[in-house]
Amino acid sequence: MSIQSIINRFKRSEQSSTHLYVVVQPSALFFSSSLHSELPRQVELNGQPWQQVLTDTLQGLTITHVKLDVVLHSSLYKTYQIDKPNVPEEELAQALPFLLKELISERISDVIIDSMYLSTNNKLQVYVVDKGLVSQLYRTLMALSIELERVLVEDEIWGHSAGELSHFLLLQRSQQGAFRVSAFINSQSAFQRTMRGITPPLTGVASSALQLDGIALELQRSIDYLSSQLRSAPLHTMMICCDEESQQEMVEALNQRLSVKTARLSEQAEWSGEILVRVCENLPHAEINLFPEELRPKKEYVTLTNIAIGWGFAAILLVVVAANLYYQQRDLTQQLAEHTRQQAAFKQQMTQLTEQLNQHKPSAAKEAAIARLQLEIDANQSALAAVEKFVQSQQVGYSSVLRSLATLGRNDISLQTIRIDGNGLDLTGLAQSPQAIPNWVNQFKHELSLVGRTFEQLKIGRNEQDIITFELKTQRESN
Template sequence: MLKGLFSKSSSGCLGIYLRPDYVALAVFEGGQLVSNKSVSIPSSEQWLTSISQLVSETGAKKLPVSLAISPHFYQQLQVDKPNVPNDELASALPFAIKDLITESVFELAIDYYDVPPVPMMTEKVTVVYSQKSIIQKAVDVMAELDLPINNIATEELALTNLMTAEKETQMLIHQVQGDDVVVSIVRDNMLYFSRKIRGFQALGQQVEPLDTFLMDGLGLELQRSLDYVIGQLKIADVSKILLAVPGESGDLIASNLSETLDRKVDVFQFQQQGVDVNAMPAIGAGVSQ
């Protein structure tokens, strides 16, 4: 779990997903998702206007919010956990990463979350860093709309909240329209591993017949991730694979991948109807833990 600025969401009535090209909002009542909406925007300069519009449409004014921000606005890397007391760890992070990045640490908002322990490996943390100006913009927008912020999550951690991976290893294959495919490995409700698979932006636009070259390439990359679970993470093999991609061909893509990987791939299902795959990070940010 991220320890400060960026964290897994714990509670709240709103989840908001911030991207440079659209924003999505999810409304919860009594811990249940009751509404989800998204709107396209030309740039992050329209966050205030677009979120105000969504809040007005849903009647979700002055409710606490958990934010998820897209990877466009942050980077992350794993480092050995600094050998300092836990209450000093946050202040030690800039020194741990300053030689590994090109940005000035003084211009960054920096936080971390623990990497689940792996046998025979040094204890590590995943450091997340973003330009302070981006985080401040998000904070200012929420303040302007009188939406108190509970916490801020990375996209990967927001999606982890939607998994029910207790005592089993699950893989989530997720894509926002036009973006890279993101693969996450979750076990015991902890994010063990995530990676972007580039070159498959057209996946959500597939129709029958599927592009054989594209699907074979994706299958190969997914198999590499499955092999990594056993070979490097040293945890139990993936027992459930879930697919969440935009478009109307989810079942067709899942069936194709099931044949390629020789294991069942299921389309991610929500209990509620009418859930937009592109709003999943907003839902994950706002879902009760």
């Protein structure tokens, strides 16, 4: 699927309310769901060119500003199958005219070519239509304010007409058309053949067993040929869609004569054009589009009118910008004048305040008196702090310390003197052994009044009776 097909698919989904399908058949034009209450679903050609009938119908009902997809009958285009060329896909469109120049009688510049790869074999299915037909149709519709969106081929549409069945044969005839047998593999048209010498009707009062035998013989030949050529995709079902025939009678007659099963394509009494319209309305995308983008006239944006309009807009924009700048400048000038006046007033006020400040500067005698008073205040604050510290120490007291020492009394330690002040605790005494002293001090952490007290000096000795003496001081003696 090409990129343009994807883009067209999204465009149709966004603008489905303004999209119209028309199917061209040999005897009539068939339209999709009416955008206009008076637009008929079918318009007979009555021997007139279908382009003229289409134009007259749309113009007569004043239908404008819609997107139109045209589905061409098989008699309006040609099909070819060629070997898949060994060229990149992005260069295939440019290479196709050279690949077909030996097969077509028209000049390459006079035709439009599109193609798709067949999934069953290494072939390329090519469709060719006259460029003049498409160009004239585009210009005619543009004059009616109708945009030609795509030009489709009915061979591709028939491939999606059997519902979920993607491998099938199709015997089809449109009103005033010829009998055609087609083969579809993966919903792609892999084989088409127009059956000559078969005159309708084949069923009804004017039917002939010889006619049915003749068409059955031709169909069986095509079936045998396809069986030998398409071994990887066997075809077991033939669908019947023939206008002006009794579909059920044809199915019963061909079931008795063919090696494949036959069935009706539509259970309702629908014309071929009606079936194609219904399939188009539900078709997700189409691989073949005989109205390429390069055929659309390029819109000229750099014209004298557009340039004049552009200069007009530019002039208006410049005037607006200049007026805006002028008003901004005027506002800024007024603000600057106001700020200048404020600055002068502030300078005058600063001069006055400076003079007042100079008048209120203290004399040297006052500054000396202030310094003396500050020293006196500092001395009084130091004294108050010392008194407060002494008061706090008095509030704590020493009774709790003595009770804690008594609680920690040991048989191997004997205290002789205890000296307590606000910051220190000095102890002297006797010990049974040197190890008993640190063990005893280590027990201070279990008493609230002693916890946190540390000793900076420890002296251990012996007295005249050879008993161990010790001194614990919280401060070191000065030398």
